[in-house]
Amino acid sequence: MTNKDWPLWEIFIRSKQGLNHKHVGSLRAADAEMAVENARDVYTRRSEGISIWVIESNNIHASDSSDADMLFEPSNTKVYRHPTFYDVPDGISHM
Numbered sequence: 001m002t003n004k005d006w007p008l009w010e011i012f013i014r015s016k017q018g019l020n021h022k023h024v025g026s027l028r029a030a031d032a033e034m035a036v037e038n039a040r041d042v043y044t045r046r047s048e049g050i051s052i053w054v055i056e057s058n059n060i061h062a063s064d065s066s067d068a069d070m071l072f073e074p075s076n077t078k079v080y081r082h083p084t085f086y087d088v089p090d091g092i093s094h095m
Helices: 032-043 065-077
Strands: 008-015 021-028 049-056
Touching: 008 032, 021 032, 032 049
Parallel strands: none
Antiparallel strands: 008 021, 008 049
């Protein structure tokens, strides 16, 4: 298998200050272990990350943008989903 035949991996990094992983880019690697190692070298050069996720691009499934109205409109009719209806107690952070 040549480099051109390697699968494409999507890279997500969690920063030291963050609570979630953020997509930082893509790279090609022969397997998940190589993808993590390469992602470390390419995307965390200044020790800014504490966790790396790699996901093979062909395993990502996305909605079609033409279906946006159908997918997201129903939440507007369910007002209990809006955070304005909930009281957050004092002392709760990262919410």
